[in-house]
Amino acid sequence: MGHSILKSDKKKNSDKHRRIIEAALKVFAKKGFYNSKVSEIARAANVADGTIYLYFQNKDDILISLFEEEMGNILDKMHQALQTVTDPAAKLERFADQHLTMLEENQELAEIIQVELRQSSKFMKEYQNDRFHQYLNIISGIIKEGQQMGVFRKDILPGVAKRAFFGALDEMSRYWILSPVKKYSTAVAAQQISAFFIKGMLVDPQTA
Amino acid sequence: MGHSILKSDKKKNSDKHRRIIEAALKVFAKKGFYNSKVSEIARAANVADGTIYLYFQNKDDILISLFEEEMGNILDKMHQALQTVTDPAAKLERFADQHLTMLEENQELAEIIQVELRQSSKFMKEYQNDRFHQYLNIISGIIKEGQQMGVFRKDILPGVAKRAFFGALDEMSRYWILSPVKKYSTAVAAQQISAFFIKGMLVDPQTA
DNA sequence: CGCTAATGAATGACGATTCATTCAAACAAG
């Protein structure tokens, strides 16, 4: 299912594409994909129902495009945030903090990632999510780097660790989305979570 | 939304309730809640469409009941698995192993938990999932126990750690569901993940 | 016979998508 590639030129002409994506972000976040009506998105975007189909192939395509674009932003920002850090342990902590901060600043996107990214076969299975993998691979990259530098133990499987680390952060953000009151600050949670993993992966002092 | 309480007596009479739940498990797992038709569930359960409504209030109720029952089982099994273990660190490792093993043995349930547990406002926000919280609280219970015994550091926030730990396991199981080939065995993953957390939470040797 | 469980065809609502029509801007000709 190639999503609107042919129409990418239109993006330059008008802001409608953007307007629709942003409206969809809000609507999907509030009601979930299947409970959102295309007409609601249209209304929120100040656009006629039919106009949506000039910019997107169908409802699915709205969601997928939304992802691609937003994940692209997230990837960029994360790379930027990590640029200044060199120590692998510090990088992991930075990653955690940046991740939670971004999602905190963009609640709506966080909800969509939480809820719809998982959305069954439809979106996860048959649509291989490159951007998401790239994101995960930032983590394993840091871990491998740490291993080469002799900071992290060699018996750590980066493929397991990256998922565990991401999963831990992700569960934290799910909690924040679902619960109205936040018991822990972003910074504290990021610090604790990265501390678990860093301590868990460090080369033993006596062994080193 | 109280789900079929009035009808709970019927469960005793026939196996239809069970049959429908099991059919729904299969169907929801394969297609996701919103893409599953009630008639498909009926067919899979060898029951007429209308019969479903003798046992469940509506489609939503099927999903919620399914959860309640299956999560109940999972909770029971987990408690049982932990009974024989006393050391908090060992308990955590046991938890991880048991969790991954259960989901591995019941792929379909794993998919539903993955996909539908997240299912939007509709199910997670307004339906407070007791069983799930109980499950998470097993983890924080172990951590608190460890802290009291002086094995785990006191500065660990059990509320953060339980989510981080669960999230790590959960992400691992998501990976297995979505990817056809399993690169890591349940045992290895369980061992690695619990090791991160245990090492991360242990009281420092020199400080102790 | 009653009485309850079960059936499955019929109903009705809903909502994604379409497409005939409108509208405004761009251009051309006088």
Next chain:
DNA sequence: CTTGTTTGAATGAATCGTCATTCATTAGCG
């Protein structure tokens, strides 16, 4: 500058298919 013509973006009412749910009917059992 004015008027006529073309173009394609935008509109939104109408369409059409798809199910969840209902309920009149039947089957089965004591």
